[in-house]
Amino acid sequence: MSYHRTRAIILRKTDYSNTSVVLNALTQESGRLGLIAKGVRRGGAAYETEPELFTIHDVVFTLRRNGVMGTLTESAVIDDMHGIRRKVDRFWAASYMAELLLDLTAEGQPLTEVYALAAGAFRGIARAQKVAPHVFIFEMGLLRLLGHEPSMAACVECGSPRKRAGAVAFSALKGGYLCKDCRRTDPNAITIRGSAAALMQALGKSAQSSRRADGAAPARADRLNIDRDSARDLRRALNHFFTFLRERPSKTLKYMQALYR
Ligand SMILES: [Zn+2]
Incomplete structure (x- = not known):
């Protein structure tokens, strides 16, 4: 053996x-x-x-x-990771991230990049003042590594660029932004603020360019300033997307959700 x-x-x-x-x-x-x-x-x-x-x-x-x-x-x-057990918000954020990893990755497949992302995210959470940005960066990184990165720059159906201002439709089924004309292609699309769509696009881009080695806690999460309304809408969009991908709602989300109120 x-x-x-x-x-x-x-x-x-x-x-x-x-x-x-x-x-x-x-x-x-x-x-x-x-x-x-x-x-x-x-x-x-x-x-x-x-x-x-x-x-x-x-x-x-x-x-x-x-x-x-x-x-x-x-x-x-x-x-x-003693820092995670010292604060309840860190504990629930870590529980939520673990649940995503358990639900969205298959056993017995090599996941070296996912490991590096997760190790950095758990270390970041363990000493975070605000956990929400760490969770967002982890979620966008995970979506990218699993091949589900949402397309936010242009309409996923017709390719027309997203306008800078105003609320937009986000579709889990189509995997990103839908313009006014194409919204009918997914009756379950949700409406989010333009600022949340822009934030999702920016976080997706930075997930693309960052290849963290194991151990490098994501310092940029601590520098990220997200206003409350954009954070709430981004949270809603990601909940909508992850529920679709895992085909059921999260069990730990309701605890972590309290962090966004
Ligand atoms: Zn369109």
């Missing part, structure tokens, strides 16, 4: 027995995996401590033939 060693972010933790837990982890080298930590609660010698949610660990594991479930044989904390 071969051993794999990589870094891993713990996205979910489920009790398996009195002494064991199953972790769902996003790894740098092997994509997203289930990892059983046998006897971790007995103080199993190979584990420093029981891995906590949202922490980054250096892990060693053996993989079953299906490639999506493994047995954890060693783990050591790289980043304990």
Whole structure:
């Protein structure tokens, strides 16, 4: 049996027995995996401590033939993300990001860039004064990496450029902005402020140009100033889009949503 060693972010933790837990982890080298930590609660010698949610660990594991479930044989904390557990808004933002990763990525596929994005985002959240910009940048980056980046510069149907001012239609089904003439092509399109559409376009562009290495917390999130109305509309547009992509609403969103009131 071969051993794999990589870094891993713990996205979910489920009790398996009195002494064991199953972790769902996003790894740098092997994509997203289930990892059983046998006897971790007995103080199993190979584990420093029981891995906590949202922490980054250096892990060693053996993989079953299906490639999506493994047995954890060693783990050591790289980043304990204690800042996330110190504030409730950070905790809910991290929970929401973990839920998106669990719902929108498949197990057993290489996700090196998604890992880098997520590691940077969790580290950013762990010390953020305001979490909302960090979550927006993470969401736009994730959409880009998964091939769902919304098209906001021009109408997705006819290609006419988006006018600078005024409210616009955003369609999850079509994947972006719809002009007045094309809005009828998606009866479920929602109306958002022009400022929110512009913000989405700008964040999409910066997601395109940034290739963060693991560990570089996104400093630009702290510099980003978003007015409350634009933030609310961008939140609505992204909720609309992610609900469409995952084919169901988020479970943690209602907690995180409080941050946008
Ligand atoms: Zn159009």
